[in-house]
Amino acid sequence: MTTTEMAPADAVAPDTTDEPALLEWLADMRREHPVWRDRYGMYHVFRQADVQTVLRDPARFSSETSRLAAASAKVSRGMLTQIDPPEHRRLRQVVSTAFTPKRVADLEPRIREITRRLLDAVPDDGGFDLVDALAFPLPVTVIAEMLGLPASDHPLFRTWADRLFSMQVDDPSDPALGERVAAAMADIVAYLTARVQERRTAPTEDLISALVAAGLDDEEAANFSLLLLLAGHITTTVLLGNAVRTFAEHPGVWEGLRADPATIPAAIEEVLRLRSPFTMAGRVTTEPVEIAGTTIPADRFVLVWMLSANHDERAFDDPEAFVLDRGIGGGAQTAFGHGVHFCLGAPLARLEARVALEELTARYHALSPTSGSMEVLRPYPRGVLGVRRLPVKGVRSY
Template identity: 35%
Template sequence: MTASKVAFDPFSEEFFNGPWEIYRRLREEAPVYYNEEYDFYALSRHEDVAAAYKDFETYSSAYGLDLSTVRSNEPMMAKMIIMMDPPEHRQMRSLVNKVFTPRAIEALRPMVTETIDRYLSQVESERFDVVRDFSALFPVQVITQMLGVPEEHRRQVGEWVDITLAREPGQIDMSEKGMQAVGELMGLYYNIIQQRRGEPRDDMFSRLIAAEVEREDGEKESLDDFEIAGFATLLGGAGAETVTKLVGNAAVTFARNPDQWQKLLDDRSKIGAAVEELLRYEAPNQYNVRRSMREIELHGVTIPEAKPVFLLTGSANRDPEAFTDADTFDIDRDRTEAQNLGFGYGVHSCLGAALARMESAIALERLLDRMPRYEVLFDECKRVAAQNVAGWSSVPVRVLN
């Protein structure tokens, strides 16, 4: 009896429900995988994914981030930093770096802590949903407060972000409702930016308006309204989703590995390492899509020019060639073994990584206080079905005495 050929469909129920076995087979049997139905390639080994993230001249971001946009073969008109290649990307990154300094992020700690405490104080003491009652709520509040979105619009921003990312099994393109949500979100941000140009405040919108970078010819350049709105849209989506999924994944992963939860209860100084291991073990962002800018020869396979190429971060972070006991969740693992790709790599390494790490660490600390002993009601858990995102939309827990 011949074994079935490995099949990778990033729009399938099987993928949404945990693709670890598919990833293993891809790495072993088809490290450069071709999907005939959707006409894309996928890289799954750590060495190849890390190299592709760094090689922006071969694997371009300028055509979008998902299969729908990349296969259209048209460079993206939207001025989003994540959809740019150097040198344009370098210029934009140096501008936004000015408002994302380590000091600026650290200054947000009291606001982040207060927001997390506020939401966690509202949950039921004996039973609550870690995602629906907690991690789906506070990250969008943090991001929108930081940007300067008025309080009455903050929850709406979170709803719009969810609509843009949602995908039914088999759905590739953003839904009509998703397109509408992007338009509404950009419109809201555009109006706020107009207000801040007239009346600056102590928020990120005002700082992005004020930021200037010197070009090679000595001229000063600043961001226009659409660039700022695009950056805010990206920040709201990526920032809120990453932390929401990471904290939900944490509740499930620690329930399955109670010895690791005990390590944190015994030594809170390991929380930072736990966040890194959660990012490696089940990264909220499972893949990014690039466009091949030339013909590529890899592992005996030819990737033609102008094809979508999936960089499978989630698979790379479980590669046993890169990490010892890669499928084991171990918060004490040696961090120097290989690059954790959970926040990307190269020029597009996540700009908001420091903020996401801070939020996740504070949330973990508060959950250790709130539920030192707990069980997940696995029969009631629900997986998320969303573009390139892995995680849970519902994780009910029972707090034990």
């Protein structure tokens, strides 16, 4: 009997509002059911080696999930995360020059300027909401400037992002899903389509103009811009909140980072491992394939759990512990994906997080959440591990 047949098909994965329960469930699945077929016929993959096998094999595990959900095909056009090679390679190259190591490094002075301006506006008593004050406006300002979008529209972006990332998607093959997604995206797609059309008549030096110049039609360019805007801020927003929460849970970490800022990049990698911003990614099999002793038929949804991979005891000693000198990086770090779909903006997210944490640790002797209430923190319900609010209290150093 395969592990899939033994697995409880009627089980339900805890959502991200109950992080301890989710991590315990993932550990059980790694141990007992490394490949699991759920009630909707989707296959879930949990162990790091298997997750990486799926993510680096786009020929057998396609990102074009619209092949099983035709209703979502329209919203998939231009979405880099839902396109396979060679088209994926062509589209990625359109904007890849904006994310080269040098181009990203050159953004550091501007990122630091934005960070300092935002923190200068924080009340002197040290009490503020980290997401409102810094974790959201910092990355959204950076990516909006790269896209050529005005600062006055930032509140709209947050409203639209919350709407999309709060959607509950249980069965991706549901014929009504495409309509639900399209409805949730309608406002932001209309907004970005208008910006694309403006660039056709008056191009500027920004990423939307680059998409237009590359020959993308309005729909493709708007969807690609949507991906850059959402992914370009939500990862850093969630990462910064996760970092402050994680440091507060481990006495001495904040003080250590303050004393030696050179260790901040290592701390960021460990936070990414412990609290991966995106918990899973979807693929579709193009042929029957065997994973961990289970044969997954062709044309089936596969959900690969990056969060589970990053907690796999087969890959990491004491995976639930925060270990600053763990040395994780490269192919061992699955938080940003793996293979051809490795996150294009990963260097930018790491840079934004490093600069933000350097400035925070320099300004505050300590910074801790003031409420552990999930109602206050408003965690994302599924797919994203992080909070939308984070009241904190800090002891200012200057």
